[in-house]
Every structure is written in structure tokens, then in C-alpha cells.
Amino acid sequence: MNPFRFQNPTALYYGKGQLEQHLVEEIRKYGNKVLLLYGGGSIKRFGLYDKVIHLLREGSIEWVELAGVEPNPRLTTVHKGIDLCKTEGVHLILAVGGGSVLDCAKAIAMGVKFDGEVYDIYQRKAVAKDALPIGTILTLAATGSEMNSGGVITNWETKEKLGGGSPYTFPKFSFCDAENTFTVPRDQTIYGICDMLAHCYEHYFHPTENAPLQRRLIESVIKTIIENARKVIDEPTNYEARETIMYCSTMALNGMISMGIEGDWANHAMEHEISAIYDIPHGGGLAILFPHWMDFVSQEKPERFADLAVHVFGINPAGKSTSQLAAEGIEKVREFYRSIEVPQRLADYQIGSENLERMAEQSVRFGEIGKYRKLNKNDVLRILQAAL
Amino acid sequence: MNPFRFQNPTALYYGKGQLEQHLVEEIRKYGNKVLLLYGGGSIKRFGLYDKVIHLLREGSIEWVELAGVEPNPRLTTVHKGIDLCKTEGVHLILAVGGGSVLDCAKAIAMGVKFDGEVYDIYQRKAVAKDALPIGTILTLAATGSEMNSGGVITNWETKEKLGGGSPYTFPKFSFCDAENTFTVPRDQTIYGICDMLAHCYEHYFHPTENAPLQRRLIESVIKTIIENARKVIDEPTNYEARETIMYCSTMALNGMISMGIEGDWANHAMEHEISAIYDIPHGGGLAILFPHWMDFVSQEKPERFADLAVHVFGINPAGKSTSQLAAEGIEKVREFYRSIEVPQRLADYQIGSENLERMAEQSVRFGEIGKYRKLNKNDVLRILQAAL
Numbered sequence: 001m002n003p004f005r006f007q008n009p010t011a012l013y014y015g016k017g018q019l020e021q022h023l024v025e026e027i028r029k030y031g032n033k034v035l036l037l038y039g040g041g042s043i044k045r046f047g048l049y050d051k052v053i054h055l056l057r058e059g060s061i062e063w064v065e066l067a068g069v070e071p072n073p074r075l076t077t078v079h080k081g082i083d084l085c086k087t088e089g090v091h092l093i094l095a096v097g098g099g100s101v102l103d104c105a106k107a108i109a110m111g112v113k114f115d116g117e118v119y120d121i122y123q124r125k126a127v128a129k130d131a132l133p134i135g136t137i138l139t140l141a142a143t144g145s146e147m148n149s150g151g152v153i154t155n156w157e158t159k160e161k162l163g164g165g166s167p168y169t170f171p172k173f174s175f176c177d178a179e180n181t182f183t184v185p186r187d188q189t190i191y192g193i194c195d196m197l198a199h200c201y202e203h204y205f206h207p208t209e210n211a212p213l214q215r216r217l218i219e220s221v222i223k224t225i226i227e228n229a230r231k232v233i234d235e236p237t238n239y240e241a242r243e244t245i246m247y248c249s250t251m252a253l254n255g256m257i258s259m260g261i262e263g264d265w266a267n268h269a270m271e272h273e274i275s276a277i278y279d280i281p282h283g284g285g286l287a288i289l290f291p292h293w294m295d296f297v298s299q300e301k302p303e304r305f306a307d308l309a310v311h312v313f314g315i316n317p318a319g320k321s322t323s324q325l326a327a328e329g330i331e332k333v334r335e336f337y338r339s340i341e342v343p344q345r346l347a348d349y350q351i352g353s354e355n356l357e358r359m360a361e362q363s364v365r366f367g368e369i370g371k372y373r374k375l376n377k378n379d380v381l382r383i384l385q386a387a388l
Numbered sequence: 389m390n391p392f393r394f395q396n397p398t399a400l401y402y403g404k405g406q407l408e409q410h411l412v413e414e415i416r417k418y419g420n421k422v423l424l425l426y427g428g429g430s431i432k433r434f435g436l437y438d439k440v441i442h443l444l445r446e447g448s449i450e451w452v453e454l455a456g457v458e459p460n461p462r463l464t465t466v467h468k469g470i471d472l473c474k475t476e477g478v479h480l481i482l483a484v485g486g487g488s489v490l491d492c493a494k495a496i497a498m499g500v501k502f503d504g505e506v507y508d509i510y511q512r513k514a515v516a517k518d519a520l521p522i523g524t525i526l527t528l529a530a531t532g533s534e535m536n537s538g539g540v541i542t543n544w545e546t547k548e549k550l551g552g553g554s555p556y557t558f559p560k561f562s563f564c565d566a567e568n569t570f571t572v573p574r575d576q577t578i579y580g581i582c583d584m585l586a587h588c589y590e591h592y593f594h595p596t597e598n599a600p601l602q603r604r605l606i607e608s609v610i611k612t613i614i615e616n617a618r619k620v621i622d623e624p625t626n627y628e629a630r631e632t633i634m635y636c637s638t639m640a641l642n643g644m645i646s647m648g649i650e651g652d653w654a655n656h657a658m659e660h661e662i663s664a665i666y667d668i669p670h671g672g673g674l675a676i677l678f679p680h681w682m683d684f685v686s687q688e689k690p691e692r693f694a695d696l697a698v699h700v701f702g703i704n705p706a707g708k709s710t711s712q713l714a715a716e717g718i719e720k721v722r723e724f725y726r727s728i729e730v731p732q733r734l735a736d737y738q739i740g741s742e743n744l745e746r747m748a749e750q751s752v753r754f755g756e757i758g759k760y761r762k763l764n765k766n767d768v769l770r771i772l773q774a775a776l
Contacts, residue, residue, distance in 0.1 A: 212616075213639065224601040
């Protein structure tokens with residue numbers, strides 16, 4: 001494995017009743033005034049908003065609200081949040097929602113403590129030196145944002161979607177109660193599964209030697225997601241399945257299964273360019289891209305795809321070449337995506353060839369992407385064309 | 389899974405060159421005077437002492453030393469350390485060694501900030517409210533103490549060996565360079581393997597429903613330990629194998645594979661009573677006890693032992709009963725212990741039946757032990773007798 005420094009300070013709460021018992025106590029460590037940040041209002045429809053407000057009121061915590069954080073959260077919303085925090089003297093941002101709300105909170109948190117345009121941090125022109133504390137109440141199993149320091153912001157003026165973060169943007173605490181995901185619509189549940197699975201794949205395809213435990217830990221998460229996916233889709237109020245999937249999403253991107261390995265992340269880079277232009281669901285874009293990326297990359301480097309076939313999908317390697325195993329593994333990946341009824345091609349989102357060139361260009365604007373196999377603009381273009 | 393709160397704030401460094409680059413920077417976050425705590429002097433023989441002293445001097449960090457921490461560290465040594473820290477105004481304890489030195493550091497750290505006898509915390513008569521910061525440089529892969537908040541202290545006056553800790557005793561940082569374990573003697577290497585494996589087993593045998601990912605994560609660590617054990621024993625300077633084993637030891641007891649499950653820990657409770665009287669190696673005691681505990685417990689609850697057989701040892705379950713599978717799994721556990729040439733019976737340490745009654749009595753002095761299956765004094769006695 002590579003030399004590494006790992007530190008993840010988030011206090012992670014799982015289970016029923018934790019919010020009621022510990023929310024106020026956790027907030028109080030940082031102050032008594034919060035920005036309550038949320039999305040399109042589903043938390044109001046399903047009672048979570050009322051529950052949180054009640055707890056804040058009982059705990060004598062003041063709050064101001066910013067609602068309407070978009071899926072693929074926008075820079076304009078981040079700016080609103082920064083202004084509000086500064087004007088109101090907020091001590092902590094309490095993000096209630098899915099990955100988009102949490103990612104937006106991280107951008108706001110850095111922006112409040114940053115003297116300049118926060119988007120510079122996402123454009124890699126600046127580095128955050130501090131951030132307002134963040135706490136989260138998760139309502140969607142997908143991004144892992146509840147226990148990591150990263151997030152993605154979309155700039156609609158420039159049609160850019162960029163990831164960023166800092167050691168200061170780990171949530172101080174996160175509350176994960178699977179009951180809060182019971183009302184997640186079927187398509188969002190499916191996209192969430194695609195997203196957490198994509199995080200596992202990004203880790204799994206790494207160029208690092210000697211990481212046998214990491215390989216197994218990642219396989220453990222992939223297998224558990226695949227085993228439970230159908231169940232949460234068919235039985236949205238199955239607590240056990242919802243909790244298992246939620247826990248997989250946290251573990252897929254909190255750094256614990258990927259210490260000392262350098263994940264690939266080319267698919268995320270490509271997908272961000274697609275959804276920056278078309279505003280499609282991130283998980284859907286990833287599900288479309290991965291099999292095509294796998295086809296492309298496995299031609300030259302089939303080894304890890306063969307591992308996937310054997311250790312995740314249980315394919316018997318006897319008498320098969322590495323390439324054969326890789327092909328069978330990738331077919332299993334496709335089969336799983338088909339089984340959860342996620343789009344298979346860009347055309348399913350009415351995306352044609354009109355912007356492929358531009359997306360390929362933008363994907364590599366900070367340099368070649370991918371660690372397992374480096375991709376240049378032309379490679380990206382071929383993968384996107386295959387995905388049409 | 390059970391509701392849980394997980395937080396592990398330790399900054400974990402793995403790999404070559406990390407100490408040289410980051411030790412001083414990490415210490416400086418807490419002050420400029422350290423207690424350098426170490427054991428029998430092997431760090432002097434193998435050059436690590438000189439390297440650390442050089443770094444401290446270059447970094448203008450003052451230090452005082454306490455050497456001679458025992459395997460199974462003693463309360464008397466803890467008291468010495470507390471006095472020294474108080475007299476000298478130490479800001480951080482830098483523990484250089486294996487689990488014993490690290491555990492001793494934790495006791496000292498709590499003692500410095502505790503108004504009273506620190507042993508009360510281990511006797512569960514008091515709770516730590518604060519602790520001096522701790523940093524560690526690990527030289528033995530075994531206990532996982534480098535990334536958890538617990539430790540074990542032996543009181544020779546009362547022949548008690550008790551575990552304790554607090555949220556304040558997570559090391560602030562830990563440096564794990566596998567090269568520092570190249571010189572670990574063969575028997576210590578073997579005992580270390582037994583210890584980390586025991587931590588996995590303690591987690592694996594839990595009564596908690598619905599923890600499929602946790603089960604797989606634990607199995608991942610067990611399999612990786614078993615695969616690499618022979619290699620580190622036979623090739624003590626094999627960097628890859630030493631690193632993999634070291635990483636397994638950290639992951640086996642940093643809480644990451646056991647969130648939301650309630651480990652058994654009966655074997656640790658029993659072993660502590662044996663080594664409190666006989667001062668045998670902790671890992672050796674555990675290796676003796678586990679198969680006998682497994683025999684005893686699996687008669688009533690064979691399910692998890694059958695899981696172990698199938699998912700860790702790859703036994704084909706076709707046509708076999710749960711009990712049959714359990715028995716085959718336990719035989720594999722025995723086989724592994726035999727393969728690494730660890731003692732199989734208490735008699736191998738010249739332990740007879742003279743103190744069994746007392747050890748059984750002491751094991752359960754805080755109540756019945758074990759979570760997968762509760763054990764009373766009589767149960768413990770039967771297991772100890774089987775292990776004679």
C-alpha cells in the first residue's frame with residue numbers, strides 16, 4: 001500500500017432514537033445558533049422538519065433557515081448560505097437531507113471562513129484554511145457525504161460541476177436513521193445504490209500493489225450492496241434493508257476501506273461533465289458510464305476485473321483466462337444494473353452526440369484522469385461514444 | 389445492528405518516511421515537551437530510539453524518559469509515569485513500543501488529569517474526565533492500541549489485570565512503519581498474530597441481528613491475517629507481509645469493523661485472569677482458550693461457527709448440518725493455531741489446576757461474561773478445565 005495519513009473525526013450516529021437523545025448535546029459543543037439547511041421540502045412532508053424544529057426549540061437552540069438546495073447543488077445557493085451565516089452569526093450548519101444538501105453545507109461552511117470567492121477552492125485556485133462546523137441528518141443513502149470531507153458544487157453560469165473539500169469539512173456529527181429514508185422515491189433509491197456502488201468501484205480499480213485487506217473490505221461492501229439492493233427497491237419500509245444500504249453508503253466513502261490505495265475516479269470526472277450540462281442524476285450517469293469504462297480499460301488491464309468476477313460475483317476461475325474472467329465480471333456488472341432498472345445508455349436521458357467533444361475536453365482540463373488506467377481526451381471521447 | 393455512536397479521531401500514519409516528515413509537526417499541535425515512554429530497550433538496540441531523539445532534538449522538542457515498561461504493564465510503572473509528567477510539566481506522552489507501552493501511556497495520561505487513584509478507573513469505580521494527549525510509534529503488530537482508546541493494566545499487589553480507557557485516550561497520532569517490526573522476535577510475532585485474530589473472533593461472535601456488512605468486514609480481516617501469518621513468521625523482514633499484518637492488527641480493533649455489534653469478549657476476560665496470575669503472553673493465553681470456548685459455546689449456539697467455517701475457511705456447506713459445519717470450522721481454527729506453533733494447552737505454560745477456581749471466580753466478578761453466550765463461573769471453570 002502507499003504511505004498514508006488517515007483521520008476521520010466525524011461522530012457517526014446510527015439507529016432509532018439517537019437524534020432525540022443527542023442532537024442538542026452535539027450542537028451545543030459548537031454554539032447555540034444554527035443554519036437549518038434543507039432541500040425541496042420533503043423533510044416537511046414527512047415530519048422530519050417538525051421533529052428537528054421541536055428538538056431545537058426544546059434545546060434552546062436558535063436557527064435560521066435556508067430551503068431549496070437543489071439536487072446537484074448550485075453555487076448561487078452556496079452564496080446565499082454564506083451571506084446568511086455571516087449576517088446571522090451562525091455557529092453551526094445543520095444540513096438535513098441527502099448528499100446535495102450536505103455538499104452544499106460544506107461549500108457554505110468553507111465560504112463563511114474564506115476571504116474571497118469560495119468557488120476558487122473547487123477550481124483548485126485556493127485552499128480552505130478553516131470552515132464553520134457542520135452537523136448532518138441524513139435522509140438518503142448514496143453519497144457518503146455524512147462521513148467525509150468532500151462535496152460537489154455546480155456552477156450553472158459556466159456549466160461546471162466540481163468536487164472539493166478540506167480537512168475542516170468533515171461533519172462534526174451525523175445522524176443516520178434508516179427510517180428517514182423510508183419515503184425516498186424508488187428512482188432516488190436506485191440512483192443512491194448506483195452512487196455508493198460507484199464509490200466502491202472507484203476504490204477497487206486502483207494501481208496500488210499489496211493491499212489485500214483493502215481489496216477484501218471493498219468487495220465486502222459491493223457484495224452487501226448487491227445483495228440488499230432489490231430488497232430496498234421492492235420494500236421501501238424494510239428497516240433492516242434500508243439500514244444495511246445506508247451503512248454501506250457511509251462505509252463506501254468514509255475512507256475506511258481505501259486507506260493507502262489510490263482510487264481511479266475517472267468515471268466521476270466524466271459523469272460530472274455530463275450532469276453539468278444535462279443535470280441528470282449523478283447515480284444514473286455513473287451507472288451508464290461504468291460498464292463502458294470497464295470494457296475500454298479491461299482490454300489493456302483485465303486483472304482487477306478478473307478479481308471482481310471471482311471475488312464479488314463468485315465466478316469459478318478454473319480454466320479461464322484473465323480476459324475471459326474480466327469479460328464475465330463486467331457482464332455481471334451490467335446484469336446488476338439491468339436488474340435494478342437503471343438507464344443503460346445516454347440516449348435514455350435524451351443525450352445525443354452534440355456535446356461529447358466538449359465533455360471530453362472538460363473532463364481532462366486538470367490533466368489526464370484515472371489512476372488504474374490514465375485516460376486522455378480521446379480515451380474519454382471513445383468511452384462517451386460507446387455510451388451513447 | 390444496534391444503535392451506535394462511532395468516533396475515532398486518531399490520525400493514523402502508515403508507511404516509510406512518515407515519522408521523519410510528520411512527527412514534530414504532530415507533537416507541536418500539543419506542546420513542546422514530551423514524556424518518551426518505552427519498554428525493555430529493544431528500541432535502543434535497533435536504532436529507533438536514536439532516530440526519535442534526533443527528530444525531537446532537531447524539532448526543539450524537550451523530553452523526559454521513562455523506560456522499562458513491562459509486557460503486561462504494571463500499575464507501579466503507571467504511577468511513576470504520572471509523577472514524572474506532573475513534576476516535569478509534560479504536554480504529550482510519546483509511547484514508542486508495542487501494545488504494553490501504549491496501554492501504559494493511556495493509564496498515565498488519564499492519571500495525570502485524574503484527581504485520585506487512576507486504578508479506580510480500571511476498577512470501574514470512577515470515570516476519566518480528561519487525559520494528557522498521547523502519540524505513538526508502533527513497534528509490534530498485535531493489540532490495535534495505536535488506534536483505540538483502551539488498554540490493560542496489571543496490579544501485581546492484587547494480581548488483577550483490568551482493561552479500561554476513555555474517549556480521551558485515543559492516541560492523537562500513531563506512526564506505523566512495518567520496518568519497525570522487522571526485529572520483533574519470532575514468538576512475539578506469533579503472539580501478536582494470536583492477539584489480533586482474537587480481536588476479530590471477539591467481534592465475530594456477537595448476538596446482534598442484521599449486520600451483514602460487519603460480518604464480511606471481520607471475515608476479511610481474519611482471512612488476511614491467516615493468509616499472511618506464515619509469511620511474517622518465516623520472513624521477518626518481508627515488508628509487504630509485515631505491513632499487511634500490521635494493518636490487520638490496527639483494523640482488528642479500531643472499531644471500524646464492529647460498529648453496531650456487541651462483541652463477546654469472554655475469552656479476553658478469562659485470559660486476563662490467567663496472565664494476571666502467571667504473567668504468560670496475552671496472545672498465547674488467547675490461542676489456548678479460544679478453541680475450548682468454541683467447543684463449549686457451539687454446543688448450544690453453532691450458527692456463527694458454521695458461518696466461520698463457510699465464509700472464512702471456505703468449507704462447502706452442501707449436505708452438512710449447522711453443528712457439523714461448526715465443528716469443522718473449529719477444527720480449522722485449531723489447525724491454524726497448530727500451524728503457527730503456538731501453545732495448545734495451559735500445561736504448555738506449566739499451569740495446573742491449582743488456581744482454576746480462583747480464576748473462574750475473578751473472571752465473573754463484574755457479572756457474567758460473554759455476549760454471544762453468557763458464561764457464569766461454572767461455565768468458565770469448565771472451559772478452563774478443558775484447556776488444562
